[in-house]
Amino acid sequence: MRNTKWQVLAFSLWVGTCLTLIHHSAWAKPHSDDPIGAVIEAAQMQEGSQIKTSTTGDNFEDTLPPIYYEKELKLGRRDTLSSLLIENQVPRQLTARALHKLQRKYNVRQLRPGQEVVVSFKYEEPNQAKLDSIFFYGPDDKKVEINRTGAKDFEVHIGKRTLQTETVAITGVIDDSLYMSAKKANLPVALVPSFANLFAWELDFTRDIRPGASFKVIYERILDEKGQFLRSGNILAAELTTRGKTYDAYRTVENGWAEYFSSKGYNKKRTLLRTPLEFTRISSHYNLKRRHPVLGYTRAHKGTDFAAPTGTPIKAAGDGVIEKASWYGGYGRYIRIKHDKKFKTAYAHLSRYARGIKAGKKVKQGQTIGYVGTSGRSTGPHLHYEVLVYGKQVNAMRVKLPTGGRVKKKGLKQFNAMVAKYQKMWNEAQQTNLAEIKN
Template sequence: MLPVSVSQPSALTTPKPINNQIQPKPVPQVVNQGQGSWFTIKVNPGDTLSTIFSRHGLGVSKLYSLINSGPEGKSLADIRPGQSLEVYTFKGKLEKVRFVRNKLESILFTATTDSYHAEKIKLKPNVRAKVVSGKINHSLFLAGRKAGLSHKMTMQLANIFAWDVDFALDIRKGDSFKVVYEEKYLEGEKIGEGNILAAEFNNRGEAFTAINYTDSDGANDFYSPEGRSMRKAFIRTPVEFSRISSRFSLGRKHPVLNRIRAHKGVDYAAPRGTPIRAAGKGKVIFAGRKGGYGKVVILQHGEQYSTLYAHMNRIGKGIRVGLRVKQGDVIGAVGSTGLATGPHLHYEFRVSGVHKDPLKVKLPKAMPIARKELANFKQQAKSMLSLLKNAENTAIALKQE
């Protein structure tokens, strides 16, 4: 395997609380309070509340009282391995129970005369911008890992540019990327990652830049620095495939019929059962068997565009004529029904009824950013572009959630 060359991630200083706000400290494992004490119970695989209470002698009657104290009590039924219960007993009585969902969310139950009072506790992390960059010698995921990106973050990066870059076919050695994303800290400890705020991807000498923006209505999307949506009306590839087994051609020899027959689509070889996704928002106008196509779904996208998905192993559950689907919805699974020599998706793209090469057709863009949002967006974009430009030495505290 070829080595991956990446530039080092930018160094960040240890984050500090913003606005001098002090975070509440979690309950320690053992805290003596007179004759009472706190102790922590880790939830193990196979544990239930009943087995936990029995094992620690907390009393079944207390368990019922806790569960029936309200909606928060009933949520204890969802307790999972890895979570914990912090329990305070005083003179042998169960006085407090703290259900720790995660590092930020917990519920504190305090004993009353005949039940328990529940209080939700939600801590707010400090959020900082982390900037990393990398160069690809083999694959985006190897380069991302070398740069310090998690698999989830690398997937986010690929999804942002999926309308402009085919990450299965277009990636070349020497392509590069820069990413500005959120890291979340609590009391100086990193506890997770947030969203990508801005990214740049250089593919075959062409640079693509995306800025994350949430408008005044709360809608979130990625835009170019000029305010054009990174999202297209159609995704280029509607299935995760291993290779293209047949391209668009008007003079191709059919592998089953053994004669020249125009191939008005692209065949994506993929394992049987691989999910097939709608290339764009539209309406199902056909779902069923169609001659040599085998099991087929055809979508209509407005008045001008339609897409066809053939040789399915199965049509997606609930997919029927008249159903409206969103871009990315699963509409079926890869198979080899009809005239097919092996499992693959045959995909066609039509404009006003005329077949176009799905790999080369110019895809229509989604709506640009609203005019009323443009000034605010430009200001935010300027800040993010500065971070991308100074990727090797930039660190900044952003906000507290």
């Protein structure tokens, strides 16, 4: 990156010469901890050698450019960028100066375990490695470089990383769990929750998804500068067919906001999520004549019970304001949220509340508000969930929820073209799968 063509050529010739000298020198000593220094020292010890560690002059026969040696480091669980550099022979004072300059332009606290950092040292004399630069790609896709400009000074360059995006279409059939079936179809497991959330307003995945259901997904793969896979990107389109009905979702971006619409142009988002937990089972439905498991007599069950392990996160079914977050008789630890003039939701038998949850607090749809438990009058860990319409409890699994609008007329033609394009990609993917099965 820093060497000119002539430096690279000179370096190659010089290293070759030095290695030959080391091989023939009886007094050359190994330096396992400083391989570059060993090469320089052996060359200088060779009597009559004309090689000099100088960066000036134009005579390649008696000059040598400085050698740059890079060390690839990785941030550990208990590391900071500062401790990582110091542990790898960067002087404490230089580390402090370099990071002081960096923190003016970049927040190093966002770096996480596993972060790769490249530290470059410059050798001009044996056993005298001088810090030259620090380089890394941040988790925010920023290209960060700290270059040494003097004995104790540094300059920082922050740029945008050059990434590539490719679009992938996959199709599959659910023959066991959604996770396992997605994995078989080569859908990254990290995208499965996002896929499920696209249909969370319409489907209860514990009740509505059965073996034989089919799915299709188009998603982004993000590649680095070398074309290597870096991470999964957004889901661009998804389709799920179960019990003879097809549900779909297509991603659009307008004014910087991403939303999903059905192929008919309706916004996927609803006032409330159909279920406030991920991948659980319904242990008791809304039933006006249910025999109560604790009290032993018939008592209306005006909610839906979701069996789940203690500690499972509970999500707010929609945007709103918390009306109540306290102990509530047989309900145990209880939360009630007012979403608008029409809808409220209630959550009972919690083991604990999420941090900051209290009456008067505003919450967003999907935000964790508490955790499954068995407080109050309960026979085991589960969530008792209620939907109230104008203050009256209704069947949460059957209530009709209003949609969030339609694709705007001016963008409808472009939207329909996108839908047609993605459906064609799925057809091609299915044909490829069939051809592979036949072979």
